[in-house]
């Protein structure tokens with residue numbers, strides 16, 4: 001295996017994003033020759049259209065499946081201890097809360113489940129049942145504001161300086177001699193096949209360049225279903241965010257505040273070093289269905305096609321999102337409820353029907369490996385997901401992860417495991433500010 005690692009050539013399509021950059025890192029750490037690794041992406045790493053190109057993302061433990069628990073505990077350990085990732089983890093904690101009876105019951109059950117897994121989480125997770133208990137962790141709130149709130153406070157969470165962490169991987173990869181191609185020379189057009197027509201041995205990009213390799217990893221995030229026919233397994237959706245600029249005095253009042261999340265409203269983060277607070281609402285996402293023919297489809301299909309802020313910088317978000325984000329600001333930050341937003345944007349992820357990743361070799365095409373289906377919760381796995389993608393590539397991935405992540409057409413990726421199916425951007429005015437396609 002060690003000698004194969006030295007000579008195996010790998011192309012990572014979407015290597016400027018989250019899963020792709022993590023894969024490059026773990027190839028290097030496992031002894032692959034860096035100059036045999038080629039990162040292709042439309043934008044330079046950290047790609048400005050990656051879902052991970054953001055001020056911050058939430059780190060928290062996910063319990064939904066055994067795989068989620070394993071991956072989030074592994075990730076937590078690396079965010080805390082791995083020298084490459086440690087500088088980007090702001091371990092301020094997270095408060096997952098509600099004032100609605102049904103949601104409080106669910107949160108309480110979730111808290112109990114965390115304690116019951118016997119992973120030592122009883123020492124880092126606490127149920128906050130009264131206003132005074134809440135104020136002891138979130139001193140910037142008032143007693144009046146948190147009246148009736150209850151929830152789970154975890155020390156295993158906080159926020160990740162997302163774009164900076166991907167950038168750190170990019171700098172490391174460059175320093176080791178990884179090959180990069182961006183722009184038209186890095187933008188995937190189609191896979192290339194050997195004479196048997198089933199063994200993938202490279203990629204052609206939209207400027208006609210051809211790159212050859214032993215393995216091709218497709219980690220193009222929300223764009224993957226538009227590039228390769230995934231037979232409806234992934235539906236790409238946009239979520240929204242807004243930024244508020246604080247004065248240094250205002251920012252000081254929120255220093256070290258935990259991430260605050262309420263599923264009926266959304267969430268917000270501690271201001272970053274420039275005094276910017278990010279606020280998101282919570283909803284089932286927006287699609288953008290078009291007629292489009294990905295590689296491998298016999299005919300054009302109705303597919304949700306992302307349109308990124310990077311390629312359309314004047315796009316914002318639907319008028320409806322302005323209303324729901326304002327509602328979240330009024331709930332969490334009432335003193336700032338009339339403050340203008342300095343940035344309003346959409347960012348794209350791709351959902352599977354069961355919210356598990358899609359990480360597998362293509363069933364028809366040997367050596368073409370899919371690494372996608374992030375389902376809107378995969379940034380936290382930046383430190384460790386690439387390790388498992390490399391294991392899949394080498395045929396050593398553990399059996400339960402193989403099962404969770406296998407090729408599995410069927411199911412409803414439009415709704416996924418969310419409360420409702422996504423609405424389409426065609427029906428949502430207010431976001432589109434240039435006429436280009």
Ligand code: FAD
Pocket residue numbers: 013014015016017018019020040041042043047048049050051052053056057058059186187188189219220221222223227238239240241280346347348349371372373374375376377378379380381
């Ligand atoms: P990406 O990171 O988007 O990477 C895809 C890459 O493919 C990009 O670099 C892109 O440029 C490239 N690409 C596209 N087309 C081509 C092409 N034709 N050729 C070459 N390259 C191409 N996760 C969390 O864990 N915690 C959170 O708090 C959280 N919050 C979120 C909030 C919002 C608003 C959004 C939108 C997402 C959030 N997520 C969160 C989800 C997380 O960001 C994603 O799950 C994760 O970043 C997806 O990674 P990816 O590698 O699949 O895709």
